[in-house]
Amino acid sequence: MTELYVKNKRRGMAGIGRWMIVPALALLLALTGCSSNTQSVFSSGSGTSTTVSDVSQVPWDYKIVEGTVGDLIGSDMTILPDNTLMPNDNNYATGDKVWALQFMDAEISTDAQKRNEIRLSAWRVIKTFKDEKSAVADMNNLKLLLTTEVDLVGVYKTEFKGETRNFAVVELPTGNRMKQPIDEKRYGEFSKQKTVNVYLEEVHDFADYDLAYAKFRGWAN
Numbered sequence: 302m303t304e305l306y307v308k309n310k311r312r313g314m315a316g317i318g319r320w321m322i323v324p325a326l327a328l329l330l331a332l333t334g335c336s337s338n339t340q341s342v343f344s345s346g347s348g349t350s351t352t353v354s355d356v357s358q359v360p361w362d363y364k365i366v367e368g369t370v371g372d373l374i375g376s377d378m379t380i381l382p383d384n385t386l387m388p389n390d391n392n393y394a395t396g397d398k399v400w401a402l403q404f405m406d407a408e409i410s411t412d413a414q415k416r417n418e419i420r421l422s423a424w425r426v427i428k429t430f431k432d433e434k435s436a437v438a439d440m441n442n443l444k445l446l447l448t449t450e451v452d453l454v455g456v457y458k459t460e461f462k463g464e465t466r467n468f469a470v471v472e473l474p475t476g477n478r479m480k481q482p483i484d485e486k487r488y489g490e491f492s493k494q495k496t497v498n499v500y501l502e503e504v505h506d507f508a509d510y511d512l513a514y515a516k517f518r519g520w521a522n
Contacts, residue, residue, distance in 0.1 A: 358408055365401070365440060402430070
């Protein structure tokens with residue numbers, strides 16, 4: 302049995318003024334919460350249609366990986382242990398330690414019910430650094446942790462074989478929806494609210510900073 306509370310709420314970009322980086326917001330898509338999963342865990346909507354209404358390529362994640370310079374090939378170099386070929390712009394020598402900034406993007410298909418299917422690319426090296434501190438500082442400019450207020454669509458409860466699970470569905474300023482499990486305390490609190498505060502990780506594209514994608518990182522209240 303499913304119990305559903307649904308809020309009558311405003312549409313549009315309410316709450317967008319709370320964002321730190323306004324230009325990026327227009328390009329945010331539906332949130333996802335687990336970068337190791339190739340399927341969206343925030344699939345929501347009441348219909349059964351799977352018609353794809355939109356396909357987008359978005360920045361997904363960055364990480365720093367320590368490596369060693371291998372062979373020098375002309376003006377390029379290989380980075381061990383994966384033998385990744387990169388331009389040797391910093392005049393590294395064979396055996397030098399390097400810290401590589403790696404990037405992953407995602408192809409997101411969104412259907413008419415605002416449900417998402419996500420396909421992740423392989424990690425690829427886009428830049429190298431001589432020390433870890435510089436690499437982390439550069440990555441922190443591309444991944445930002447933000448707090449914002451979003452509209453709460455509603456909360457619902459499911460029961461199966463005596464076990465109950467609670468969920469909350471929120472709507473982003475762009476209009477896309479996501480759901481997240483919640484405990485009994487938040488279920489009671491959220492059933493009386495029209496908006497909630499959330500933590501988002503905003504990931505920017507290294508080649509086009511205005512292109513960004515935000516991922517749910519927890520409840521802020």
